[in-house]
Amino acid sequence: MGVDGDLYESLRMELRRGSLTLGVLARLREERYGYTLRQALAADGLEMEESTLYPLLRRLETQGLLVSEWREEEKRKKRFYKLSAEGEAMLLRLLDEWRRISRSLDKIIEI
Amino acid sequence: MDLVNEYLRSVAALLPKAQREDIIAELRDTILTRIEERESDLGRPLTDDEVEAVLREVGHPLVIAARYREGPQHVVGPALYPYWLFALKAAILLQIAAAVVAVIVRTVVFGNFPQVLGQAIGSGVVGVLVSLGAVTGAVWILERRGARIDYLDRWRVRDLRLLEIATWDTSTLREWIAARQAQHRRDRPEPPPQHPLRETSPVARGLALIVVGTALILWWTGVLSLGLDLGADDLRRFDISLGDLGTVRWSAFKGVIFWAVLAYLVALVVQGALLLAWPRARRPQGALQAARGAVLLGFCAWLNTASPLAATLGLGSFGDFTQRMAMLAQSPPVPLAPIVTIFVVSLAVSGVLLLLRGLWDLATGGLGREPGRPHELSGSAR
Numbered sequence: 001m002g003v004d005g006d007l008y009e010s011l012r013m014e015l016r017r018g019s020l021t022l023g024v025l026a027r028l029r030e031e032r033y034g035y036t037l038r039q040a041l042a043a044d045g046l047e048m049e050e051s052t053l054y055p056l057l058r059r060l061e062t063q064g065l066l067v068s069e070w071r072e073e074e075k076r077k078k079r080f081y082k083l084s085a086e087g088e089a090m091l092l093r094l095l096d097e098w099r100r101i102s103r104s105l106d107k108i109i110e111i
Numbered sequence: 112m113d114l115v116n117e118y119l120r121s122v123a124a125l126l127p128k129a130q131r132e133d134i135i136a137e138l139r140d141t142i143l144t145r146i147e148e149r150e151s152d153l154g155r156p157l158t159d160d161e162v163e164a165v166l167r168e169v170g171h172p173l174v175i176a177a178r179y180r181e182g183p184q185h186v187v188g189p190a191l192y193p194y195w196l197f198a199l200k201a202a203i204l205l206q207i208a209a210a211v212v213a214v215i216v217r218t219v220v221f222g223n224f225p226q227v228l229g230q231a232i233g234s235g236v237v238g239v240l241v242s243l244g245a246v247t248g249a250v251w252i253l254e255r256r257g258a259r260i261d262y263l264d265r266w267r268v269r270d271l272r273l274l275e276i277a278t279w280d281t282s283t284l285r286e287w288i289a290a291r292q293a294q295h296r297r298d299r300p301e302p303p304p305q306h307p308l309r310e311t312s313p314v315a316r317g318l319a320l321i322v323v324g325t326a327l328i329l330w331w332t333g334v335l336s337l338g339l340d341l342g343a344d345d346l347r348r349f350d351i352s353l354g355d356l357g358t359v360r361w362s363a364f365k366g367v368i369f370w371a372v373l374a375y376l377v378a379l380v381v382q383g384a385l386l387l388a389w390p391r392a393r394r395p396q397g398a399l400q401a402a403r404g405a406v407l408l409g410f411c412a413w414l415n416t417a418s419p420l421a422a423t424l425g426l427g428s429f430g431d432f433t434q435r436m437a438m439l440a441q442s443p444p445v446p447l448a449p450i451v452t453i454f455v456v457s458l459a460v461s462g463v464l465l466l467l468r469g470l471w472d473l474a475t476g477g478l479g480r481e482p483g484r485p486h487e488l489s490g491s492a493r
Contacts, residue, residue, distance in 0.1 A: 035144045050169060051169065052178075054178075058130075062181075076143065077140070079136075079137050
């Protein structure tokens with residue numbers, strides 16, 4: 001295992017990186033805060049480390065694809081994220097590309 | 112709770128001030144939610160060890176803080192890495208070349224080879240480390256400033272000849288030696304092996320001109336001291352006396368020739384650059400070389416007849432020259448005049464050679480030059 005496992009891990013990370021962004025954007029069509037977002041993604045089978053998710057959310061917000069707001073819920077202030085109009089447009093374009101890649105790969109590996 | 116606060120404090124210390132509060136508030140909420148979830152699973156408050164375990168799951172403060180930092184998380188990224196490696200290789204090769212030159216010059220001047228070698232290795236190691244630092248620092252800034260170097264985007268194939276210098280490595284040398292040995296062993300006519308340093312390559316010549324020219328400019332303008340600035344006392348130590356040349360006011364003399372020499376050295380560098388840019392433009396190169404030869408000759412003539420040195424140096428005939436050389440045979444201290452004479456005469460000779468070679472290239476387009484590089488010959492014959 002050892003080296004092979006490491007190689008698999010790093011290739012898997014590479015493969016997942018872009019798809020995670022896609023998953024996060026799609027899930028935030030509905031407003032959520034970090035914790036519930038992570039739970040929702042996990043329920044869909046997209047497990048994500050907190051240390052990956054939160055910086056990603058922040059980056060997407062800086063890029064204008066998300067908007068956020070601090071609000072009190074369950075006795076504590078929480079930061080809620082939602083897809084912006086710009087983010088929605090970007091998501092649609094990315095989904096197109098995603099489907100195109102998926103179709104191509106399906107054709108190549110002949111499922 | 113204390114553990115969580117302590118953890119958050121160390122993360123906060125590593126975050127940029129502007130985002131600190133925001134990030135920490137969100138992180139605190141995440142951690143507390145996690146702990147509460149675990150507590151409701153267990154039906155009791157967590158122990159300190161269990162809280163510690165949760166925090167360890169979240170990650171080391173250094174890693175967490177780094178994730179939030181903007182900008183690249185590396186020193187040299189994959190895009191710039193090949194350029195970084197090339198610059199490093201070139202810098203190290205130049206360092207080695209400079210060290211070798213320094214060892215030779217200092218051994219000649221000061222003797223004591225072991226000490227000189229020791230110094231050279233010492234300064235060579237420092238030089239390589241400084242190069243590593245400088246090159247890495249430059250690339251580090253490029254990665255972060257997002258600055259684009261024009262060359263990286265708009266490179267042209269003909270610029271790529273510059274890279275030839277870094278293709279030289281030990282395997283080239285080994286091939287060369289192997290080819291030599293094979294030739295000796297079989298004693299069969301074979302094509303002559305290429306020189307390992309490719310000294311016939313216009314790129315190598317161009318780079319050499321630039322390096323030597325730059326070094327001389329730095330020395331002439333006093334930026335670079337080689338530790339070789341000999342005064343009259345040092346000369347006496349070598350059993351050389353200034354003789355009549357002692358009356359020359361050297362600083363005034365340097366003042367007279369300063370700009371002329373500087374211009375000549377700049378011309379050297381320019382020629383090197385032209386050689387890199389248009390390696391096959393033999394005729395313009397020849398013209399420039401001939402001009403340099405003529406300038407050298409003119410300079411020697413001036414030194415001989417009109418300069419402040421003329422009174423001592425002036426050579427009227429070949430007889431004067433042999434007489435001057437005879438001074439070298441005197442018992443020490445040897446006067447400086449014949450040594451300077453040899454220098455000026457060899458300068459004049461190299462001027463003549465440059466002039467002739469330049470004129471030849473100008474007239475024929477470099478016919479018969481560059482042995483062993485047939486494609487270069489066919490290129491210049493066009």
